Amino acid sequence: MNRRLLLAGVALAVLAVTAGCLGIGTGDVPAERIDAAPQSDYAWDSNVTTHITIQKNADFRAVYEMNRSEIELFRRDGFGGRNPLSVEAVRYRYPNGTVINGTEIRERGGEVSQTRSVTTVRLPNDAPANGGGQLAFTSSGSPKRFSLPTYVEGSYEVVLPENRHVEFPVFGSVNPPADEQTTTDDGRVRLHWTEVTTDTVAVQYYLQRDLYIFAGILSVLAVVGIGGLLYYRRQIESLKEKRQELGLDVEEDDDVGGGPPPGMK
Template identity: 45%
Template sequence: MNRRLLALVALVGLVTLSGCMGGLGGGPTSPDRLDEPPAQPYDWDAEDEVHITVTSNVTYRAVYDLSAVNDSIRLSRPGFLGTDQPLTISSLRYRYPNGTTINGSDFGAHGGDVRTQNNHLVIEPPGEDGRLAYSGESTPKQFTHPVAVEGGNYTVVLPENREASIPLFGRIAPSAESKTVVDGRLTIEWTEITRDRLSVRFYLPRDVQLFGGLVIGLLGVAVAGGTYYRREIRKLKERREEMGLNVDIERDDDEGPPPGMR
């Protein structure tokens, strides 16, 4: 076994081991991570089965109506070499119908469970009713999230002044049934999602303006360069004609002797 193969095997082993140890230390089920307070209060009164709020500081907050959940919520994200990895979350909360809220590390004491299993983060709520919420990290101008409630209705609220309508800059997958702007925030709704993942690519209007300005600038440079090239070619032809060298400089087929030697 050569060194390259050994290095590849070692790398795969480290990735596998890191996935298996996801529940230890600072992994996706760390009590400290699950119990830390959310950056902003959860929208417990959202009427959707799944309501996700994306923030401008590259984070999100998700709230589930547990009446639409079958036993557990399974969450994963694409990982190394095409394998799935458990989704890393924080600030896990369960809210009983009477308004009592417990932290994620208390799920076990109330009949629930939080664990990693088969490359998924598995959340079993303490009750069949009520609501469950957690926070997570996103990426700039792109939000992707697993669909844990198959056939459920999802709502994603983007940060203020974001848009997703121009194909080159924005994309919503799968296609949404409704897009509205509420208080300056684009709200995207799916009445029924059958895919295993949803994705929204969004942008600021100034991004389009900057890109348009860049394209116009490049076109201007190209036009100016072409004009300058043609002008120089014309000057060169005129100069050769004045010298009696009436030669087509755009044609070089090496046919016949040079001018004046025929």
């Protein structure tokens, strides 16, 4: 009986979490997260609507030119739903260049909160009425792959980590195809789109050593395959020789001597 009650309690807890009844992960994003310092300076002066810098640990720093006073940040889950984008080191830069952190955004009437489907950032009350300024934050990504909805329309730029590439098919891809690809002075690939019209920008990239590892694996597989084929062929020949020694493979021509079949004489 106790076991049934325990199972029922667990099932009820699962239902409560999936239904959002417990409110886990919702509400204001903690101050220690939104006020944290970014790993490097944000690219405020990139001259594009959206600028993404991907770090070696797959986290990325994003800077958006705001054309409205509120933005919803999320990822698509592949089933038609949305999950909130986890953000930290949130900063807002006024058109005059003044930068404030997440707590200051709230203190000035703004918002940085999260629901079960989106993370909402509302600009301070003293921000320009039509949005204006720039919003920056840091978030996490997947190793060797960046994919994010295009929250703001306009020009787009993605800077890959050092020594990452996208040219080799299968290992690298850019969707939609970039209008321009350049390399920075420190060896980072920069992808630029003059105008993004798709719902998502996705970039798959690789290290040069990945190609060497792949080539090495193919070489090993080729050697193993050829060796296995030669071994199999040798085994067949050895078996054939043994059968011949035992007289099992001796075939007689039915027409030898031109005589009638056995028993017909």
